[in-house]
Amino acid sequence: MSLFGIKNGLKQYLPGHQQQANGKDQMQRFDKTNQLADNEELFELTHVGPYEIVAPIGSGGMGTVYKAIDRANDRTIAIKVLDRRYDLDWKRRKRDYLGREILIAASLNHPCIIKMHKDIIIQEDVNGHKRRCLLMEYIDGHDLKKHITDRDLTLKQMIDLSIKLCEGLDFLHQHGIVHRDVKPSNFLFSRDGSTVKIVDFGLSKSNASWRTRWMMKESGGTRLYMSPEQLRKRSLDQRSDIFSFGITLYELFAGQHPCEGPDTKNIVRQILSSNYKFKPPSAHNSEVVPILDKIILKALRRKLERRYQSCTEMLLDLSRLGGSRI
Numbered sequence: 001m002s003l004f005g006i007k008n009g010l011k012q013y014l015p016g017h018q019q020q021a022n023g024k025d026q027m028q029r030f031d032k033t034n035q036l037a038d039n040e041e042l043f044e045l046t047h048v049g050p051y052e053i054v055a056p057i058g059s060g061g062m063g064t065v066y067k068a069i070d071r072a073n074d075r076t077i078a079i080k081v082l083d084r085r086y087d088l089d090w091k092r093r094k095r096d097y098l099g100r101e102i103l104i105a106a107s108l109n110h111p112c113i114i115k116m117h118k119d120i121i122i123q124e125d126v127n128g129h130k131r132r133c134l135l136m137e138y139i140d141g142h143d144l145k146k147h148i149t150d151r152d153l154t155l156k157q158m159i160d161l162s163i164k165l166c167e168g169l170d171f172l173h174q175h176g177i178v179h180r181d182v183k184p185s186n187f188l189f190s191r192d193g194s195t196v197k198i199v200d201f202g203l204s205k206s207n208a209s210w211r212t213r214w215m216m217k218e219s220g221g222t223r224l225y226m227s228p229e230q231l232r233k234r235s236l237d238q239r240s241d242i243f244s245f246g247i248t249l250y251e252l253f254a255g256q257h258p259c260e261g262p263d264t265k266n267i268v269r270q271i272l273s274s275n276y277k278f279k280p281p282s283a284h285n286s287e288v289v290p291i292l293d294k295i296i297l298k299a300l301r302r303k304l305e306r307r308y309q310s311c312t313e314m315l316l317d318l319s320r321l322g323g324s325r326i
């Protein structure tokens with residue numbers, strides 16, 4: 001989403017454009033190039049604790065991610081400001097395991113897993129609402145969506161990347177974390193492509209049922225990556241992530257989603273229906289070798305017991321492929 005789009009999106013948080021008039025908070029204003037804008041526009045926050053908000057990066061199902069400056073440590077960080085609905089319902093908040101999840105997430109150390117801060121900062125926004133903010137390592141780069149759209153990776157690069165991501169997911173699963181939102185926008189790359197990081201795993205298990213309910217309503221496309229059991233709101237284990245990873249890999253290698261329905265509703269129907277057969281990725285990209293077709297289609301099996309049972313198992317197959325001469 002362009003910065004411009006994000007700014008428009010942020011207006012939903014700012015019924016108080018009048019906030020500017022009452023001068024409650026002095027806000028920073030940026031245009032598309034992060035410069036002070038002529039047609040001044042407000043952010044929902046100027047700072048989070050000691051961190052200065054620089055610019056919005058994008059919005060998703062849970063809130064908005066901002067680039068921010070940590071002056072004390074002379075570094076840039078990313079802050080996810082959770083949507084207000086995460087604080088509205090106190091009953092819901094009581095049942096919210098987010099804090100615990102973040103604590104687990106922050107304790108993880110793996111080169112393919114984003115570094116999270118263990119504390120959730122509560123910061124008042126321009127409208128006086130207390131917002132929960134998650135701090136994490138900032139990745140100066142782009143997400144996997146870009147490579148899927150630009151088709152700028154060689155087959156070898158795609159395989160190496162799949163192996164790294166599978167290792168990262170395997171690591172999460174071995175630490176008892178089911179991601180629940182595996183999709184291209186949650187895989188981030190550094191500008192030079194040397195590092196790839198999985199994000200948003202800590203948010204995954206928190207209040208699974210209502211998060212899923214919200215995710216189902218999102219227009220951001222999360223449903224396009226959900227496993228059949230997740231769409232049916234059944235209980236989930238790591239095999240659900242494997243299905244979502246299968247869709248992500250399908251898009252990466254084939255350049256398109258495995259379902260061809262005209263809209264999300266139809267695609268969801270196709271994901272759920274065992275009568276809908278996924279074409280092998282090689283039907284769309286002739287470079288894809290038969291073993292790779294098999295790996296991706298095995299991740300996409302609707303019956304849980306016929307799917308890969310673990311990322312370790314999938315990784316073994318992917319690694320064999322990585323080692324072969326392609």
Ligand SMILES: Nc1ncnc2c1ncn2[C@@H]1O[C@H](COP(=O)(O)OP(=O)(O)OP(=O)(O)O)[C@@H](O)[C@H]1O
Nearest residue numbers: 057058059060061062065078137138139143185200
């Ligand atoms: N740590 C980070 N560093 C840099 N960019 C980030 C970081 N975390 C997220 N982003 C980017 O910010 C944008 C918004 O992320 P966000 O997670 O809110 O949305 P999403 O991934 O589309 O949806 P979801 O809420 O389901 O994860 C995405 O384009 C993502 O690539």
Ligand SMILES: [Mg+2]
Nearest residue numbers: 060185186200
């Ligand atoms: Mg995300």
